[in-house]
Amino acid sequence: GAVVSQHPSRVICKSGTSVKIECRSLDFQATTMFWYRQFPKQSLMLMATSNEGSKATYEQGVEKDKFLINHASLTLSTLTVTSAHPEDSSFYICSASSWTYSNQPQHFGDGTRLSIL
Amino acid sequence: AQSVTQLGSHVSVSEGALVLLRCNYSSSVPPYLFWYVQYPNQGLQLLLKYTSAATLVKGINGFEAEFKKSETSFHLTKPSAHMSDAAEYFCAVSVGSGNTPLVFGKGTRLSVIA
Numbered sequence: 001g002a003v004v005s006q007h008p009s010r011v012i013c014k015s016g017t018s019v020k021i022e023c024r025s026l027d028f029q030a031t032t033m034f035w036y037r038q039f040p041k042q043s044l045m046l047m048a049t050s051n052e053g054s055k056a057t058y059e060q061g062v063e064k065d066k067f068l069i070n071h072a073s074l075t076l077s078t079l080t081v082t083s084a085h086p087e088d089s090s091f092y093i094c095s096a097s098s099w100t101y102s103n104q105p106q107h108f109g110d111g112t113r114l115s116i117l
Numbered sequence: 118a119q120s121v122t123q124l125g126s127h128v129s130v131s132e133g134a135l136v137l138l139r140c141n142y143s144s145s146v147p148p149y150l151f152w153y154v155q156y157p158n159q160g161l162q163l164l165l166k167y168t169s170a171a172t173l174v175k176g177i178n179g180f181e182a183e184f185k186k187s188e189t190s191f192h193l194t195k196p197s198a199h200m201s202d203a204a205e206y207f208c209a210v211s212v213g214s215g216n217t218p219l220v221f222g223k224g225t226r227l228s229v230i231a
Contacts, residue, residue, distance in 0.1 A: 043224050
């Protein structure tokens with residue numbers, strides 16, 4: 001089945017650091033990738049939708065200058081949390097889908113636990 | 118707009134007992150409905166999906182769900198709980214299948230008591 005790899009699985013860094021999270025589709029071409037954020041013991045909230053080769057579409061309330069999303073290829077999307085602060089600490093999860101398999105559900109990565117000290 | 122309500126943030130059952138996790142949805146168009154399971158510090162694994170075919174959907178690990186349009190529900194069931202079923206379960210809705218974002222419920226944590 002379709003596999004989505006997310007890296008790193010865990011990051012601990014100091015306040016003010018920028019952190020990049022990678023989301024890769026390993027065995028299919030992901031025309032669309034989604035980035036979600038999950039606070040402890042809460043649900044997943046959509047942050048942005050990323051289509052290959054175009055700018056990401058951000059949800060209301062998500063700072064696009066804070067959370068930079070790049071989807072430069074059909075197998076890779078990155079989320080960069082710029083100048084991270086403790087309130088950015090969260091669990092970030094990506095998912096990927098393909099127009100070729102549009103009748104198939106999204107495939108999720110294993111998530112990245114981001115902790116800002 | 119779509120929304121999902123999961124009744125009960127925490128459900129506890131005995132091993133071998135019936136599992137019932139409730140999900141009600143709201144959608145202005147025919148919905149696609151999903152149940153996902155999440156183990157601690159992991160991503161989401163798809164249990165099953167409804168995409169306008171059969172209303173009774175069978176998924177992995179013995180789970181199934183029934184789409185009831187009249188009740189706007191998509192409850193998840195399993196006849197006999199296993200210890201390994203203890204996890205967080207999320208119901209989600211979208212207006213399409215793969216290429217549209219999911220709207221998740223708040224999740225239900227399932228505990229299985231030996």
